[in-house]
Amino acid sequence: MQEFSEKFIDIFLTPIPDVKRLAMDIEVKVGERDFRIPDPRLAAQEIISISFVASDGLKLVYMLEREGFNFNKLHESFPNDAKLYFFKTEKELLVESFRILWDYPVVITFNGDNFDLSYMFHRAEKLKIERDLNPIHVKRGFGIMSKAECDLRKGVHIDVFNFFFNRSISGYAFSGAYQNASLNSISAALLGEKKYAHEEEIHDMEYGVLAWYNLKDSILTLELTRFNNSLVWNLIILLCRITKMPIHDMIRRQISTWIQNIFYFEHRRNNFLIPRRSEIKNVKKGGEISFKSDGQKILASNGQFTAPGNDFDGQKFLGAYVVAPVAGIHYNVVVMDFSSLYPSIIKEFNLSYETVLCPHKDDEKHLVKGTPYHICTHKMGIFAYVVGFFRDTRVKYFKPKSADKSLSQKQRSYYYTIQQALKVFINASYGVFGSQNFPLFCLPVAESTTGIGQYSIKQTIMKAEQLGVEVLYGDTDSVFLSNPSKSQMKEISDWSKKELDLDLEEEKTYQFLALSQRKKNYIGIYKDTKYVDIKGLVVKKKNTPEFIKKAFSQLLEILKQITNDDEFQLARKEIIAIVKDNLKKIGSGAFALEDYAINISLKKHLKDYTKSVPQHVRAVNAFIEREIKKAQDNKASKNEIIAIKNRYQKGVVVQFIKSKGPIGAKVTEHAKLQDINSKKYRELLKSALEQVLDALGISFEEIKGIKKMDAFI
DNA sequence: CTGTTCCTGCTTTAT
């Protein structure tokens, strides 16, 4: 590990050059009544405007002169230092744009792979612009739906959409700050700025308005690589150095490829042979934790069968342990957790494909706690020291540096970037090691990671109970302790370090915690800030109708006031009144249609719903049928019909309401308030609120006025 | 034939 650290540390400490770069964006004329994104391979319509913004100060819009438009004035927001040029022909506009692209070493776009650069390339072909003048090279993968990648013949093309869309980047580096990877929502979240909000259609815009709209997109795109002392640019360069990949590839590949590359490089650096997937599989069978000896049924180490629906076909393995919650309301609950549990286990227990079930005879008799496997004591494993190095340098060096007040703001933010880059790898490592598709996948490694995790949390629960502390709940790496004293917490923490080799620390304290008997479901209210943690409840899911969320937030306001049982008894009546009131409101006109809307995304292509057709898919099918009929009656073109059919692709969110009638669902766009199925919605509200009322010990019968059972006796 | 229970598919969240 020492040797590796010395070799590796330079990539963090070598300053990152701030390279000159150009952002660009194009606008295309789209036909009347046609709101589809133009197909870049056909490049059928004119490019009417192209904007450029560069780190050297360039701000430029190239605009095509069109019939019926006259230049009046610039938009009031159009910057003083920006220039606007007009071109008589589209060909000239493109050739001059290409001249700029040749000039910059790095070109930034937002979605340039799938649109801007691809469109420009094909449009240039169509206009018979000489290939030698065209700086763009379009690489296309195989298959119809495969994504294009656009290269520059001289220079590097960074399509930042690809970067921000990457789940590891959005999740770990930006902690889910933006909801969807559109230029507008990313800019809003990271820059606090939005795109120019236009009223008219692009092809109707005055030159001045179009120029500003077009320029603003390039300004935002460049700014995304420059804000916060070039955080994103620095992150890109750091990730390239860590993964040993060129910018073009790193930006466009997923985390699994990055991690694969790190480990392939490390093998080659050491002159190790890289094993085949099958070679690892043959030597390290595994599967002992998740399968009984008869190879049929799945039995967890806690002696219980895993939840139905989780099939163990293929090479799945047993995961984390979740403590059965103590239902009811609790006060002063301290949550302790293991900091980055899985990476710590990988490092501390020396887990790696070559060290788990190693061939040394003397290691065989020492099975590691929580696993049926032995682990090498002679050599450190490659997974263990790489993950260990990332974890240790982040926690012990870069994280403290990023908070060091004696350093300049600029230095601190640089260290912060490094620390975030490391976080990406640390958090993703376990997931990648557990993936069948990872070329160095080794089942016993994945099983050991989670197995040691299960052992650790279970031992911790036992230890707490020995000390007389009640454990109310826990999930994977955390324990919820009922009113522990400082000394009890310290004793548990010290014990963990000594016996488990893992850091167990106090995370947060809830003044109020409501648990139902459901796992992964609770409401906790923080001691001082009164901040509310809501986990897993139906009201939190994005497919829950708004009116239920509204009713729930009313309940929440009352819960925030509760710190002890007396206050709770008083709150009880108010809660019951709120629920009653909301039940009455359904179908009475008190809520708007949008309040009833349910959002569910299509996880597959429409035609792939063969085994069963869920409600939202039926709603979509009915919608498409009705729209096509309407279009045909209006003698619509073939393209318009295709547009209707293409509207609901895989990944699109369907908004619908529960309706009366055989289909039971209607896309909101076609629905009216009378279509609402009130009965279904009352059931929905009931089950959503029951999750909370359960924990509060209030039954739904009580609310409906039917008193408890003993009232009848 | 009718109502209930159980299982599967699907989507979404927790960690």
Next chain:
DNA sequence: GTATAAAGCAGGAACAGA
């Protein structure tokens, strides 16, 4: 194309009872 655990709704098969 980073993992498993778990919740909850909808739909339909299996089952029980008339």
